[in-house]
Amino acid sequence: MPRSSVSSPVDSVLDVIGRTPCVRLRKVVPEGCADVYVKLEYLNPTGSYKDRMARAIVEEAERRGDLKPGMRVVEATGGSTGSSLAFVCTLKGYGFRAVCSNAFAAEKLRTMAAFGADVDIVHSPTGKITPDLFPKMVERARTLAEEDKNGIVGYKSLGQELLAQFPQGIDAFCGATGGAGMIMGTATVLKASDPKTRVVVLEPESSPVITKGHGGTHGVEGISPGFFPPLLDESLYDEARGISEEEARKMCRRLEPQLD
Structure with a gap:
């Protein structure tokens, strides 16, 4: 293994959050097209880029003096954010309560619990995500702890890493959006470095909230x-696209054996 590919030892597993590699897609991109790279965020400790955000908001709360030993963190979450916060809080010695719902996959609830979360369930009578479910979850979280108004800054590190990995410049960056923290944090850094970098927001074409104004x-x-x-700033992205879920899943299956 080349020396340059070996990471230096670290003092805490928190220190391996981020610094993820980029891999060029050579087999699925037609000849003569752009160089396309994927950033392997699944190599973060919990398998999600949400680890960046979780560490950032916990450590920012510590710096402000709002989070002190013996306190508990509470968050309304559907899954990966809860796992990341549980992971960070457990390592730092804080309790963590995830306000969630039976509408989300049981595997996500079990994963949050495995990382140390106390999972508080807001029941969905239909077992599905409905328009009133998230307000109920947020209200439940408010009754357990004061809502954290701090902006999410952890994703800026993703943009900074991309600039370091591609000093020649980046023509375009694409990312799916949920709460939009990841793509906005990354876009803030990329656009500040080069306003010509195109940022493309992706969403399922069957739920075109951004592209057509209605859910599904x-x-x-x-x-x-x-x-x-609410975090999506229209001045920080150039285009929104709806993506076929079927086509996206097919591409995922094609990519796995071709990331060599």
């Missing part, structure tokens, strides 16, 4: 919750 059903938890993401 889809099978990808964590994105397109059915309302316009």
Whole structure:
């Protein structure tokens, strides 16, 4: 293994959050087209880029003096954010309560609990995500702890890494959006470096909230919750596209054996 590919030892597993590699797609991109890279965020400790956000908001709360030993963090979440916050809070010695719902996959609830979360369930009579479910979850979280108004800054590190990995410049960046923290944090850094970098927001075409103004059903938890993401700043992206869920799943299956 080349020396340059070996990471230096770290003192905490928190220190391996981020610094994820980029891999060029050589087999699925037609000859003569752009160089397309994917950033392997699944290599974060919980398998999600949400680890960046979780560490950032916990450590920012510590710096402000709002989060102190013996306190508990509470968040209304549908899954991956809860797992990331549980992971960070457990390592730092804080309790964590995830306000969730039976409308989300049981695997996500079990994963949050495995990372140390106390999972508080807001019952959905239909077992599905409905327009009133998220307000109920947020209200439940408010009764358990004061809502954190701090902006999410952890995703800026993703943009900074991309600039370091591609010093020649980046023509376009694409990302799916749920709460929009990831794509807005990344776009803030990329646009500040080069305003000509195109940022493309992706959502399921069957739930075209951003592209057409109305929600719909889809099978990808964590994105397109059915309302316009409050963090989505139209000045920071150039285009929004609806993506066929079927085509996206087919591409995922094609990519796995071709990331060599």
